[in-house]
Amino acid sequence: MKTIAVIDYGMGNLHSVSKALEHVANDQQVIVTSDPEVIRNAEHVVLPGVGAIRDCMAEIRRLGVDKVVRENIASGKPFLGICVGYQALMQDSEENDGVDCLAQFDGHVRFFGDPLLDEQGEKLKVPHMGWNKVRQSGNHPIWQGIEDDTRFYFVHSYYVEAGNPAQVIGETTYGKTCHVALAHDNVVAVQFHPEKSHHAGLQLLKNFAGWNGQV
């Protein structure tokens, strides 16, 4: 049986991600694991995560997940990063006084700023929490069946500024332009929580589960 490995490095709510994947997967077993062998044998790999980046990166390194992520991305199989798992794929983050990340994307994780203001000069709340519109760019397979400007559920205080515009497949405005979905070859990564984004989120996960990693 084909498997989708959800990488468990002790940070965050893996239950939601795995339940949502089980809900949409066809003939695929969803396994929550930190075992490099199980991850290596999986056809699809998901790197989730919530919480502070310093703790996440510390656990990723302590458990050798950094090596596992690099290997699996290099192998060409479909790979999905979610939320802090998305930020962890960037070069570095400003959170916790600066943390080096896995540098799988050319991008930096920035603080929203205090104060963060909207176009009218009104102060915006941080974290950016709730349902916001995602502008799609390009025609990536994970957007299949999802309309442009569909709302997804976000919760984050730091946002990604991508270094390579060609890798940006989704943007959101919250006081500033945030790059919320990046893609490169077999890797796709999103800031929002597809597992918490109702129909649109499940559709995105279904698209990922059915994706062969080619664009």
Add this chain to the structure above:
Amino acid sequence: MALAKRIIPCLDVDKGRVVKGVNFVDIRDAGNPVEVAKRYNEQGADEITFLDITASNEDRDTTVHMVEEIASEVFIPLTVGGGIRSCDDIRRMLNAGADKVGINTAAVFNPDFVREAAERFGSQCIVVAIDCKRVSAEGEPGRWEIFTHGGRKPTGIDAVEWAVKMTEYGAGEILLTSMDRDGTKNGFDLEVTSAISNATPVPVIASGGVGNLQHLADGVLKGHADAVLAASIFHFGEYTVPEAKAYMAAQGIEMRL
């Protein structure tokens, strides 16, 4: 700005059943929490809050199982509150599938618990629930105090100052309930909602007193709330979530339709 204001149906759960609300004397049964949560998910609710109002600890396992069941079928954010007193309680609820936990009384008795929880699990999943009552007299500038034990015990703590302190301790969101209004159907206490929303950097959920759809809209327009929570108007079919959203959107409020 494109971030939508949220509608959050609240399930007050006692002994495994959704009941009308904490402060109602005449508690009406509103169904099985899993079925109710699924119904709101299908209606397009933006989040669901599950408030365990069971007093006894032996029913806690029931809550964990229900949270698991809801989280397996409902793919929108789920907050679980009631009886969260330790990091173990939080871990248990997050593992069961909750996305956020509401900390109420425990924060009042031990504010450092909020700090510890935010450091351990991240601010994004720590909601501090504030139950307050107006203590200023008619005509005086508004002053509200935190009450515990279902609104029976005053603490002498100023609600606005407390909200600010809790965000400094790491709360990622404030769930603000006016005990004066809870169960009255007279609308939110807009004054305290706006005072706390303007004083804190994090999102504020208004709660307590919703009797009609204008109350929800006022919570956002006049109370400056980021989200509005209601229970009975949805439980007994007076209004559906789509009706509420359409009503709010018609007043210019950004909603996820």
